[in-house]
Amino acid sequence: xxxxxxxxxxxxxxxxxxxxxxxxxxxxxxxxxxxxxxxxxxxxxxxxxxxxxxxxxxxxxxxxxxxxxxxxxxxxxxxxxxxxxxxxxxxxxxxx
Amino acid sequence: xxxxxxxxxxxxxxxxxxxxxxxxxxxxxxxxxxxxxxxxxxxxxxxxxxxxxxxxxxxxxxxxxxxxxxxxxxxxxxxxxxxxxxxxxxxxxxxxxxxxxxxxxxxxxxxxxxxxxxxxxxxxxxxxxxxxxxxxxxxxxxxxxxxxxxxxxxxxxxxxxxxxxxxxxxxxxxxxxxxxxxxxxxxxxxxxxxxxxxxxxxxxxxxxxxxxxxxxxxxxxxxxxxxxxxxxxxxxxxxxxxxxxxxxxxxxxxxxxxxxxxxxxxxxxxxxxxxxxxxxxxxxxxxxxxxxxxxxxxxxxxxxxxxxxxxxxxxxxxxxxxxxxxxxxxxxxxxxxxxxxxxxxxxxxxxxxxxxxxxxxxxxxxxxxxxxxxxxxxxxxxxxxxxxxxxxxxxxxxxxxxxxxxxxxxxxxxxxxxxxxxxxxxxxxxxxxxxxxxxxxxxxxxxxxxxxxxxxxxxxxxxxxxxxxxxxxxxxxxxxxxxxxx
Numbered sequence: 001x002x003x004x005x006x007x008x009x010x011x012x013x014x015x016x017x018x019x020x021x022x023x024x025x026x027x028x029x030x031x032x033x034x035x036x037x038x039x040x041x042x043x044x045x046x047x048x049x050x051x052x053x054x055x056x057x058x059x060x061x062x063x064x065x066x067x068x069x070x071x072x073x074x075x076x077x078x079x080x081x082x083x084x085x086x087x088x089x090x091x092x093x094x095x096x
Numbered sequence: 097x098x099x100x101x102x103x104x105x106x107x108x109x110x111x112x113x114x115x116x117x118x119x120x121x122x123x124x125x126x127x128x129x130x131x132x133x134x135x136x137x138x139x140x141x142x143x144x145x146x147x148x149x150x151x152x153x154x155x156x157x158x159x160x161x162x163x164x165x166x167x168x169x170x171x172x173x174x175x176x177x178x179x180x181x182x183x184x185x186x187x188x189x190x191x192x193x194x195x196x197x198x199x200x201x202x203x204x205x206x207x208x209x210x211x212x213x214x215x216x217x218x219x220x221x222x223x224x225x226x227x228x229x230x231x232x233x234x235x236x237x238x239x240x241x242x243x244x245x246x247x248x249x250x251x252x253x254x255x256x257x258x259x260x261x262x263x264x265x266x267x268x269x270x271x272x273x274x275x276x277x278x279x280x281x282x283x284x285x286x287x288x289x290x291x292x293x294x295x296x297x298x299x300x301x302x303x304x305x306x307x308x309x310x311x312x313x314x315x316x317x318x319x320x321x322x323x324x325x326x327x328x329x330x331x332x333x334x335x336x337x338x339x340x341x342x343x344x345x346x347x348x349x350x351x352x353x354x355x356x357x358x359x360x361x362x363x364x365x366x367x368x369x370x371x372x373x374x375x376x377x378x379x380x381x382x383x384x385x386x387x388x389x390x391x392x393x394x395x396x397x398x399x400x401x402x403x404x405x406x407x408x409x410x411x412x413x414x415x416x417x418x419x420x421x422x423x424x425x426x427x428x429x430x431x432x433x434x435x436x437x438x439x440x441x442x443x444x445x446x447x448x449x450x451x452x453x454x455x456x457x458x459x460x461x462x463x464x465x466x467x468x469x470x471x472x473x474x475x476x477x478x479x480x481x482x483x484x485x486x487x488x489x490x491x492x493x494x495x496x497x498x499x500x501x502x503x504x505x506x507x508x509x510x511x512x513x514x515x516x517x518x519x520x521x522x523x524x525x526x527x528x529x530x531x532x533x534x535x536x537x538x539x540x541x542x543x544x545x546x547x548x549x550x551x552x553x554x555x556x557x558x559x560x561x562x563x564x565x566x567x568x569x570x571x572x573x574x575x576x577x578x579x580x581x582x
Contacts, residue, residue, distance in 0.1 A: 001134070003461070004338055006138040008457070011457055011460050011461045011464065012457065013441075014460050014464060015415060015444075015456050015457055015460040016419070016422065016437065016440045016444055017444050017448075017453055017457070018438070018440060018441035018442050018444070018457065019445060019453070021234070023445075023453075026450075027453065027454060027457055030454055030515055031454065031457055031458055031461070033515070033516065034407060034515065034516065035458075035460065037403075037404065037410065037516060038358075038404040038407060038471075039403070039406065040341050040399065041402055041404045041408070041471075041474055041475060041478060042470070042474070044401060044474075044478055044481070046474060046477035046478065046480075046481070049477040049480050049481060050480055051473055051476030051477045051479070051480060052476055052477075052479040052480045053306065053476055054306055054336070055292045055306065055307075055479075055483070055532025055556075056292050056293045056336065056338065056530060056556070058335075058336065058533055061335035063332065063334055071199050071200060072199065075199040075401075076199055076425075076426075077195055078197070078199075079195075079197060079199070079425070079426035079427075080424070080425055080426060081423055081424070081426075081427070081428065081429035082429065088424055088425055090424055090436060090439070091433065091435055091436050091438075091439055092436075093435070093436045093441075095531075
């Protein structure tokens with residue numbers, strides 16, 4: 001079941017990738033090639049097989065809820081594309 | 097003292113501890129070697145000359161004061177540029193992080209510093225560790241020291257090439273589907289992927305969190321063991337790091353292999369594997385048998401599904417992990433954008449390369465409503481079948497032996513436009529990540545002047561037995577003593 005360019009546009013929106021028409025076309029072709037190769041997965045009998053999400057068996061890991069020093073705000077903000085008054089600056093998301 | 101850069105980490109560390117060579121002289125020797133060799137190799141994205149000389153001076157002062165800081169004190173190291181280093185740019189080979197300066201150290205970086213190693217710089221890699229040739233780096237490819245027209249493998253190609261070209265005695269890489277072992281094989285060095293959970297992933301920029309693991313690339317098995325001694329162990333900052341004691345891995349190298357049972361899975365000796373490569377693997381198994389091990393062919397039928405399951409699971413995890421690069425808190429932001437969502441979309445389009453976009457797209461699709469059960473959940477069920485095959489094999493055998501790479505290093509650009517051919521480079525290495533078990537690649541011969549690797553796989557947390565066989569093989573051969581022509 002091949003993906004159409006419109007399917008790929010929908011995935012690109014979910015993935016927050018602005019792809020132009022050339023890229024949509026190229027990505028469609030590559031994804032379809034790979035997915036065709038992986039169709040074999042659908043033939044494997046996995047009835048009753050539990051999925052392995054972690055290769056090392058683990059349960060919840062807890063620690064004491066104690067205050068610890070955190071990273072410095074100035075150092076963190078120094079990596080931000082835009083910051084002001086100790087805050088990250090982003091484009092306006094609500095109307096004026 | 098001439099040619100310090102040709103010494104192993106262990107030999108160099110011993111000279112420094114004995115104060116026959118200063119840490120500063122060692123650092124200068126490797127920095128000089130980088131100046132000579134790296135313009136033709138491009139193993140490094142950043143060279144930290146000032147840091148290295150200052151840290152070396154501090155080690156020399158401690159030695160002069162009578163301290164004995166340990167076998168790796170003063171030994172230079174390189175870190176793959178997906179490992180965070182406080183105050184030192186960490187790019188992941190990506191435009192999107194070109195100017196990112198981490199405010200903290202990865203645990204492995206901190207642990208290597210704590211035993212006195214000297215950071216020479218950050219090694220090139222495929223963007224976000226996605227690739228098998230280091231051609232996906234946004235800052236240009238690394239070249240294979242054995243033949244500059246060929247790739248060094250990937251994604252830790254800069255780390256492998258740096259060690260092979262004598263630009264560093266130790267480099268750390270990361271391995272999600274073979275990214276330490278495959279470049280180690282193609283560059284003729286030793287590469288060790290520890291058990292999942294053996295080494296902390298804190299400060300490793302995440303690609304596929306259930307598969308990623310940090311490990312050493314070195315010229316000898318003993319140097320890999322020394323490095324693992326320094327970086328292994330529980331870290332409260334990584335809840336998946338195992339709370340198990342860390343043995344002295346260098347002691348483990350010394351034991352004999354007499355009586356060890358080796359399984360040789362037939363799935364790795366045909367198909368995509370070059371028949372000559374398969375033949376060299378059988379010869380290496382014979383060498384181990386002459387040393388007293390016992391070997392027989394066996395089968396791991398589910399490993400043939402590894403590639404398909406991996407290319408669902410890894411992209412799915414990547415699509416989630418890489419969602420954080422949205423142009424808000426760190427990394428680049430596109431200059432032109434409309435609105436909040438437009439900013440993220442444009443930033444990610446400009447900041448990520450083709451391969452990263454492709455994996456994000458596949459992963460997003462595999463996790464999207466209606467496809468989760470068909471792809472992601474099914475791939476994780478197949479992963480269970482793969483694990484069961486290994487569990488059964490390890491009831492009979494102590495170790496499994498395979499080739500590391502199905503072929504020698506391919507030419508630059510040869511596979512760049514064929515994503516499937518590129519991914520086949522990892523067919524021998526993917527299963528260890530899927531099962532979470534440790535695996536090592538050691539040099540096992542040359543084909544047309546290019547090195548090849550032998551892969552040995554062990555039970556979870558049984559690095560000592562793995563190292564014991566790898567060391568025995570290395571001592572019985574002299575492949576690791578050959579030097580690339582530069």
